[in-house]
Amino acid sequence: MxxxxxxxxxxxxxxxxxxxxxxxxxxxxxxxxxxxxxxxxxxxxxxxxxxxxxxxxxxxxxxxxxxxxxxxxxxxxxxxxxxxxxxxxxxxxxxxxxxxxxxxxxxxxxxxxxxxxxxxxxxxxxxxxxxxxxxxxxxxxxxxxxxxxxxxxxxxxxxxxxxxxxxxxxxxxxxxxxxxxxxxxxxxxxxxxxxxxxxxxxVDPELLRPRAAENSSQFQSENKIVLFAARNDPVKGVDILLKAIPLVHRRVPEVGFRLFGYQPDPGQHLPEGVTCFPFVPKQELLAQYHHADLVVVPSCWDNSPNTVYEAMAAGKAVVASHVGGIPELVVDGETGLLVPSGDFEALADAIVQLLLAHEVHTRMGRRGRERIVQLAxxxxxxxxxxxxxxxxxxxxxxxxxxxxxx
CATH class of the missing domain: 3.40.50.2000 (Glycogen Phosphorylase B;)
Known part of the structure; x- marks a missing residue:
């Protein structure tokens, strides 16, 4: 027995x-x-x-x-x-x-x-x-x-x-x-x-459940959407992203960037197309991954960021820095693109490359989801x-x- x-x-x-x-x-x-x-x-x-x-x-x-x-x-x-x-x-x-x-x-x-x-x-x-x-x-x-x-x-x-x-x-x-x-x-x-x-x-099983994109005027204003989500910490690389955004807009003017967790300084000038959400409840943030075309993780250094797991579980391609444990999750050229940390021009090029290749970033997102389901x-x-x-x-x-x- x-x-x-x-x-x-x-x-x-x-x-x-x-x-x-x-x-x-x-x-x-x-x-x-x-x-x-x-x-x-x-x-x-x-x-x-x-x-x-x-x-x-x-x-x-x-x-x-x-x-x-x-x-x-x-x-x-x-x-x-x-x-x-x-x-x-x-x-x-x-x-x-x-x-x-x-x-x-x-x-x-x-x-x-x-x-x-x-x-x-x-x-x-x-x-x-x-x-x-x-x-x-x-x-x-x-x-x-x-x-x-x-x-x-x-x-x-x-x-x-x-x-x-x-x-x-x-x-x-x-x-x-x-x-x-x-x-x-x-x-x-x-x-x-x-x-x-x-x-x-x-990974949160909620992200693995099939779902239709939600209709919300607050989150449906752009043709293309790039999502960033992290605590308000310079090590997460938001300054690098803000430098890259104008370069992206020159080539893909219809893109919008949604920055979750970032709190700009009073009077700080943000690039065109940027919307900041200092804090949203976790379940709302998880829902927003499904509205995005890409997720960007421009960390100066990172261990194994939740944002990468969540993006891949939501079936989104990831553009991220080649640092720390990120390459153990994101396979460069298969589930996303990895760029040198701190290189805002390389970051912009990678974002543009995937935004202009819908089939490519959709395929990467699908492979990323399959990979994270196995890993996490x-x-x-x-x-x-x-x-x-x-x-x-x-x-x-x-x-x-x-x-x-x-």
């Missing part, structure tokens, strides 16, 4: 978990996986960032989301002392981590936790003191993103990253949506003995992660402490 797998309590520590005011790529991943795990009968808790406008605890389709206020004052005082302020960011990480460690220990006493998945730098104290099996899911730290995108870093960034890497090296398992980020972090850490897996993010199926993704959780728990149980699994 086959035994029924027991119900697990899986806890995710992801400060970017979605809320009514926004979300991030890692947060969206945790939400999708968490809801599916609940559907399969498991218990899922998430520790997310405190938000003054959100309840401290909510149920999100069965996922219990906690938003504790993790704060401390020591790092603020240190930041005011010349010669010592360089350590303020690192001290903030330790202060916040100690409170997180205590919160998780309290939660474990009330609702015993089987495994904790931390995003990236995790909790320094947990790595050295807790007996709960844990792993880390890389997403791209502040330090990593700044270095890879050519932006300046300082001693404070470096000290903070040393502490994060100490946690990562102690993790028995390290997951990443891209092999590119795994390799970068391995180099940052000087190597690690942990088991590693590159598992693409899951939610059920397959959850099955992979559950298998890793079970192996981690089995190894930790036999050895009596979280240890690398083989």
């Amino acid at each position: 086959n035994s029924v797998p027991r119900r697990l309590h899986i806890c995710y520590v992801e400060f970017g978990y979605p809320h009514p005011h926004g979300s991030g790529g890692a947060g969206t991943y945790v939400q999708l996986v968490g809801r599916e795990l609940v559907r399969l009968g498991h218990q899922v808790s998430v520790v997310a960032a405190w938000c003054s406008q959100c309840p401290h605890r909510i149920e999100d389709e069965g996922v219990t989301v906690y938003r504790p206020r993790l704060q401390g004052a020591l790092h603020w005082y240190l930041s005011k002392i010349p010669g010592l302020r360089v350590g303020a960011l690192a001290l903030r990480y330790l202060e916040r981590g100690l409170q997180l460690y205590r919160f998780l220990e309290d939660l474990n006493r009330i609702h015993p936790i089987d495994v904790i998945e931390f995003t990236e730098g995790g909790d320094f104290w947990h790595a050295f003191h807790s007996r709960i099996p844990f792993l880390t899911h890389l997403h791209g730290s502040r330090y990593t993103v700044r270095v890879q995108s050519g932006r300046p870093t300082n001693r404070a960034d470096w000290l903070h990253r040393r502490l994060e890497l100490a946690f990562i090296r102690r993790a028995p398992v390290i997951l990443s949506p891209s092999q590119a980020l795994l390799d970068i972090v391995r180099d940052e850490a000087g190597g690690f003995d942990s088991a590693t897996w590159a598992i693409p993010l899951p 199926d939610l059920q397959r993704n959850v099955d992979q992660r559950l298998a890793i959780y079970w192996r981690l728990m089995d190894t930790s149980s036999r050895l009596g402490t979280p240890s690398p699994i083989r």
